[in-house]
Amino acid sequence: xxxxxxxxxxxxxxxxxxxGEHWSSSAEDLLVDATKELFDSTSVSRDDIEAYWxxxxxxxxxxxxxxxxxxxxxxxxxxxxxxxxxxxxxxxxACYAVASGAYxxxxxxxxxxxxxxxxxxxxxxxxxxxxxxxxxxxxAPAAFSLLDPAYCARYGVDPADMRAAMTHVAWKNHSNGARxxxxxxxxxxxxxxxxxxxxxxxxxxxxxxxxxxxGAAAALIVRAEEAHNxxxxxxxxxxxxxxxxxxxxxxDPDYDYTTFxxxxxxxxxxxxxxxxxxxxxxxxxxEVHDCFTPTELVLMEDMGFAERGQxxxxxxxxxxxxxxxxxxxxxGGLKSFGHPVGASGLRMLYECWLxxxxxxxxRQLDDPHLALTHNxxxxxxxxxxxxxxxxxDRG
Amino acid sequence: xxxxxxxxxxxxxHRLQLxxxxxxxxxxxxxxxxxxxxxxEDSTTxxxxxxxxxxxxxxxxxxxxxxxxxxxxxxxKTNASAIHAALGLPPExxxxxxxxxxxxxxxAWRAAKADGGLAVSADVRVGRPGSSDERTGGDGAVALLxxxxxxxxxxxxxxxxxxTEILDRWRAPGQLAGEGWEERFGVEHYVPLLKRAAGExxxxxxxxxxxxxxxxxxxxxxRKQAARLFSGAATSxxxxxxxxxxxxxxxxxxxxxxxxxxxxxxSAADGCDAVLLRATENLVRKRQQRxxxxxxxxxxxxxxxxxxxxxxxxxxxxxxxxxxxxxAGPPSARAADWKFSxxxxxxxxxxxxxxxxxxxxxxxxxxxxxxARSLAAATGTVATYTVDRLAYSPSPxxxxxxxxxxxxxxxxxxxxxxxxxxxxxGTRVDLSFRRLYTARGVHNYFWKARVLAxxxxxxxxxxx
Numbered sequence: 114x115x116x117x118x119x120x121x122x123x124x125x126x127x128x129x130x131x132x133g134e135h136w137s138s139s140a141e142d143l144l145v146d147a148t149k150e151l152f153d154s155t156s157v158s159r160d161d162i163e164a165y166w167x168x169x170x171x172x173x174x175x176x177x178x179x180x181x182x183x184x185x186x187x188x189x190x191x192x193x194x195x196x197x198x199x200x201x202x203x204x205x206x207a208c209y210a211v212a213s214g215a216y217x218x219x220x221x222x223x224x225x226x227x228x229x230x231x232x233x234x235x236x237x238x239x240x241x242x243x244x245x246x247x248x249x250x251x252x253a254p255a256a257f258s259l260l261d262p263a264y265c266a267r268y269g270v271d272p273a274d275m276r277a278a279m280t281h282v283a284w285k286n287h288s289n290g291a292r293x294x295x296x297x298x299x300x301x302x303x304x305x306x307x308x309x310x311x312x313x314x315x316x317x318x319x320x321x322x323x324x325x326x327x328g329a330a331a332a333l334i335v336r337a338e339e340a341h342n343x344x345x346x347x348x349x350x351x352x353x354x355x356x357x358x359x360x361x362x363x364x365d366p367d368y369d370y371t372t373f374x375x376x377x378x379x380x381x382x383x384x385x386x387x388x389x390x391x392x393x394x395x396x397x398x399x400e401v402h403d404c405f406t407p408t409e410l411v412l413m414e415d416m417g418f419a420e421r422g423q424x425x426x427x428x429x430x431x432x433x434x435x436x437x438x439x440x441x442x443x444x445g446g447l448k449s450f451g452h453p454v455g456a457s458g459l460r461m462l463y464e465c466w467l468x469x470x471x472x473x474x475x476r477q478l479d480d481p482h483l484a485l486t487h488n489x490x491x492x493x494x495x496x497x498x499x500x501x502x503x504x505x506d507r508g
Numbered sequence: 509x510x511x512x513x514x515x516x517x518x519x520x521x522h523r524l525q526l527x528x529x530x531x532x533x534x535x536x537x538x539x540x541x542x543x544x545x546x547x548x549e550d551s552t553t554x555x556x557x558x559x560x561x562x563x564x565x566x567x568x569x570x571x572x573x574x575x576x577x578x579x580x581x582x583x584x585k586t587n588a589s590a591i592h593a594a595l596g597l598p599p600e601x602x603x604x605x606x607x608x609x610x611x612x613x614x615x616a617w618r619a620a621k622a623d624g625g626l627a628v629s630a631d632v633r634v635g636r637p638g639s640s641d642e643r644t645g646g647d648g649a650v651a652l653l654x655x656x657x658x659x660x661x662x663x664x665x666x667x668x669x670x671x672t673e674i675l676d677r678w679r680a681p682g683q684l685a686g687e688g689w690e691e692r693f694g695v696e697h698y699v700p701l702l703k704r705a706a707g708e709x710x711x712x713x714x715x716x717x718x719x720x721x722x723x724x725x726x727x728x729x730x731r732k733q734a735a736r737l738f739s740g741a742a743t744s745x746x747x748x749x750x751x752x753x754x755x756x757x758x759x760x761x762x763x764x765x766x767x768x769x770x771x772x773x774x775s776a777a778d779g780c781d782a783v784l785l786r787a788t789e790n791l792v793r794k795r796q797q798r799x800x801x802x803x804x805x806x807x808x809x810x811x812x813x814x815x816x817x818x819x820x821x822x823x824x825x826x827x828x829x830x831x832x833x834x835x836a837g838p839p840s841a842r843a844a845d846w847k848f849s850x851x852x853x854x855x856x857x858x859x860x861x862x863x864x865x866x867x868x869x870x871x872x873x874x875x876x877x878x879x880a881r882s883l884a885a886a887t888g889t890v891a892t893y894t895v896d897r898l899a900y901s902p903s904p905x906x907x908x909x910x911x912x913x914x915x916x917x918x919x920x921x922x923x924x925x926x927x928x929x930x931x932x933x934g935t936r937v938d939l940s941f942r943r944l945y946t947a948r949g950v951h952n953y954f955w956k957a958r959v960l961a962x963x964x965x966x967x968x969x970x971x972x
Contacts, residue, residue, distance in 0.1 A: 233828045234898060243843040244835030244944065244952035245864065247920035251908050252829070255896035259910065263892035266933040315894040361870045363920065364862055366912035370892045494910075494920075 115354060117386030118212040120507050122350050124332045125343035126155040129463040132328035132451030133297040140172040140226040140329075141182035147329035147456075148183060148222055155343055157333060159183060163216040165190040168203030168223035169455035171238060179222060194455075196490025197402065198355065199223060200330065201458030201499040205353045207334050217339065222331035223460075225453030234325060235454070247363070248492070254322050256492035257405040258315030263370035264407065268422035276308065276316060278425035279406035283307045283320045283448060285434050286403060290445025292475035297324040297451030321406040326451030330459035332466075337507055346470045348462075351483070351502040352386030354379040362494030373489060375498035376415040380487075384417075387502035389483070392417045396439060396502075397481030398468060400461035402489040403446040412487065413441070416500075435476055443468065443476050458499065461486035469505040482506060510624040511660030512785070514653040516562035516796050517759045518554050518630075519646075519746065519803040520545040521925045522810040526643055532812050533638045543746045544810060545632045545647035546925055547818040547903040548942040548956065551577035552587045554649035555630040556594040556941040562626075562651040563595060564885060566794065570653060572602040572625030576612035576751040579632045580605060581943070581951055583681075590953055591628060593848035594941050596882050606751075609677075610726050610777035613751035614669070617783070620654050621664075627652045631750030634819050636685045644728050646746030650755030661794050662762065662771065662785040666712040670701055671779040677726045684820060694727035698776035699737065702730070705774055705782040706738060713784050719769035722757040724748070725776035745800045754781065756800065763799035767791060808925070818903060829900045834950035845880065850939060850955045852917055853878035861917035883939070887960065888913035890935040895928045902945050911937055911957050924956035936960040 128150030130143055138146070144167075152158060167179040167190055176190025195202040200223030207221035230236055234252055242249070248256075265275050284304050290296035302320060310318030333343070340347035358375040362368035380392075389395050399416065403409035413424040418439055419432070427433070433441035444450050444464035447457060465484035467473045483504045490497040522545070526538030545554060555575055573595075575588035588603035597603075606612040606619070613629040620627035630649030635641025657663075676694035679686030688694070702723065710716070721741040723734035726748050734743040744753050745760040754775045761771040765787040775781040816822035835847075845851035846864045853865035856879055860871035863883065868875050893909040900906075907923040909931060923931065924940045937957040944952040 230830075231828070232830055236830060239833070241833070241836030241839055243839040243847050244832075245843065245847050245954045247908070249832060250896075250899055250901075250906060250922060250944070251894075251920065252896055252898045254898060255894045255906075255908060258894040258896075259892045262894075262933050266892075312895075313898050314896045359870050364866075364870055364918050365860075366891065366916070366918045368918075370910065 114382050115386060117352050118208060119351050119386055119388070120337050120349050121212045122208045122334050123337045123340035123347035124350070124462065124466060125335050125340050125347050126151045126157070126333040127331065127463050127466045128154070129295060129330040129460055130328050131295045132324070132326045132453055132460065134228050135327040136228065138327065140169070140178070140224050143226065143327060143329035144179055144182045144222060144224050147224070147331045148220065151220070151331045151333055155333060157218060157343065160186055162188065162218050162220050164188060164210060164219045166203040166207040166219065166221045167192045168194070168199040168221070168458070169225060170194055170196065170199050171236065172224055172226040172455065195355070195497055197404065197454050198458060198488035198490040198497050198499040199455040200460070201486065201488045201501065202355065204332060204459055204462065205355060205499065208350050208353060211334050211336055217336055219334050220331055221334060221459060222329065223455040223458060224329035225455040226327045227325050227453055228327050252314060253492065254317050254405055255314035257408050258317045259370050259493055260407040260411055261316055264411065267369055267371045270425055275425060278410055278428045279321055280304050280307045281428050282403065282406040282409045286442050286446040286448035289435060289443050289476055290449025293445050293450065296445040296449050297326045298445070298449040317405055323404050323447035324449065324451035326453050328451060328453035328456045328460070330456045330463050332459055332462060346505065348466050348469055349504050349507050351504050352383035353501050354382035354386065355497065355499045356382070357497045358495065360495035368494060370493050372411060373415050373493065373496060373498060375496050376412060376487070376489060379498040379500040380416050383500040383502050389502060392485070393439060395483055396485050397483050398440045398443050398465070398478055399485040399487065400444065400446070400464050401441055401487040403442055403448050404452065404489065408489065409441070416485070416487070440478060443473065443478065458486065458488045462501070462503065465503050509657060510621055510654040511657040512652060512662050512664070513655040513659040514562050514566035514661065514794055515759050515762055516558050516565065516651050517756060517800050517803060518557035518561060518649040519543050519800070520549055520554065520648065521807055522546050523807040524812065524815050525809055528812045529638070529643065535638055538643065542643065543646040543648060543804070543807070544815055548924060548944065549632070550581045550943050551579045551630040551632055552581045552590050553941050553943055553953070554647070555591050555628045558630065558649035558651040559591060559595055559626060559628045560884070561796070562653055565797065566653065568653060568655065569597060570601060570626035572620065572623055573597070574604060574606055574616035574619040574625060574627050576606040576616035576627070576629040577631050578607070578609055578612065578750040580607045590848060593844055594884070596849040596851070596884070610750055610753055610775070611779070611781065613754040614775060614781040617652065617754065620652065624654050627755070629752040629755045631752045633748060633750050634685050637816060637821055639685065640728055641685060644747045646744070646749045648746055648749050648752050648756055650752050650759050652755055659790060660788050661791040662787045664783060664785050665770070666709045666784040667782065668705065668708060669779060669781045670705065672697070672701070674778065688727070691727060691729040695729035695733065698725060698727060698730050698780070699733070701780040702737065702774050702776055705780045706772065709772060709782050709784045715770060718772040718784065720761040720765050720771040722761055723774045723776070724753040724757040727776065730776050746804060758783070759796070760800040762787070762791065763795060763801065765791065814903065827898055827900055827904060829898060831900055832945055832947050832952070834947035835952045847954055849882045850884040851880050851882040854881045854916070859916065861913070863917045863919040883913050883917055884955065886913045886915070887936060887938045890931055890933060890937060891918070892933055893931040907931065909937065909957050921955065921957040924958045926959055930959050
């Protein structure tokens, strides 16, 4: 558990590209686009930034990927990678650097250029191995589809009800994405179309999977007490937690593929840092890692938003829709905003930023004050998890 | 002086219906079916199956392995060493290949008999689409163990060979399918040899007749004539199975012979090999549980188009996914016990089983207090599963299950010989040694889960 840096740092400017198929933009272009939006919204210039953190899974190596693209003036740039939590990890480390007192103004930026490979889904780049790792054969949708039969078996849920809940998650996130001009997919999708889609893995069809996309997002982080020098509505960091599990679930028959212990631990840690005791009533909105529809379902329970074995019902009851008791993935989520890996964590913070400022347009919530973002990297049984809590007010 | 003490056979699960071959190619009406190895099976993996089945029912540590095949997975690299590794034999055991022709099976028999070792023969028989080889071949494996004569299941009464140079069958290295001269040419060459061999064997043993006789040959005409040449003689039980033909023929006789009965095996391949045996009392106890006939029954049909793509005759559009990397030499060597004999580590302090082996216990944190344990023969239960239609596979879709092994241990494994509907949470499985894929000339051997037939599906020790 971390002691945390509650209310010690704040986000005072952000930028985020549209996510999607940017056939005419390189990773460098996307980095320029995201940071340009950020700098255009503030009086701070590139030269005023003392250090940068770059998150990218596979769209470049080292800090040079950013320093070359932005022609930085001999600045410290740290490239980080932590699977799908990469963007959040860039943000977390940047926040700690400011909280430590080493820097007053830093930028965290995440980017991914997935569409240049010509392949479907994510690619892996593994060190030479013995050819026996399950991760080598099983794709991400297949790994997360394991949750479906396991959840049905554990809680005695009728597979048809489970399918309906998964469909509802996709339908909801597409509905939210339809209200977001930066989302990859901006159209409503009917439940019939979702269920009729070609199967990718297990019972997951194309619409149960997040968008494979290109994009970038960036955040300017400063010391909290100076935040108002930059903007009238800063976003304060309340808690940051990252957990890399021991991959016990992949080896332990006691793990039943209906939960992510890594998420439970990181949520507890972040709540404790942020002083959240009842997430269901205190959190105004949550941006969670809906890489596949059953993932979002399980996350609702791991975050404490639903009772064990009940999330499927809450989902069908509309609890996590825009008008529900705890709106989840108001910007469309990975599902319809898209998932350029290194950018996703920062994109989630971008939605919180807009919501707090009342700039979320058609999907604007009524006076949100506390938000959660969450990333999951890896797969059930073997993953990393990141949870942040951010707020509009300094406590 | 050694004797044959145990035998076992392995027939792959898939069947190709010859009527579908005929209708697809427009070549009249085909009858019956042939046994075909799955896309993830080769001569090495089938040899492991046969040898492992033998050693399960007859625990022993063979001092040598002689592996015979006409379809070696590698050249320049010994294939028997992979079999040796999969069986978890000590490094002192000699392992060598006898590769090239049907007669290699007889060579393995002779070598294993000479030093009390294991002769294992396996083959994947490929013919051009529409050929006789395609229709009348069969894929399979047989293991024959030699040891202390006190344990003999059959005593060898006579054994002789004749060698001849004949262009009856041949295949240039690298060719997928072989060729044969006119069938009758071989028949006229082999029939006198077979008659002579049978006569001399009976004379040597002082017998008038034998109780069981099997005549095998790569030449289809010889197989067709076997019963006419020698009254009551059987022939290759699954069609010509290359280097495995001699052993499979013998095994099919051992499956039925009673103590005291005689068995004559004649193999007409580049000459003639003849072995005359008499079954002992031990055979009754040591007969393999599932006979060749049992293994021939059942099976699952594979569509002809799928079979053609398995053998490389039909190139189909792959999923839009990268092909896997080849397994690397040093990591594979470091992990040989894991990769080839499914050996994990068990924490000496708390008993937690780690697959693959780990140095630090995931349960109690103990460091370097592990004992090795092979789970290659273990059974287990499916915790959850999926059908991956996106993943690269030589034969999509890829079916994968989380398997919890009886007595501890969990791993994520591909499921062999399965259809998408075969799996459920709770399905019982065992393990099968397979070739996951081949990348840049390197075969990726590892274990897959295999759905158990109902009779073997009872959990052991109640640990489900």
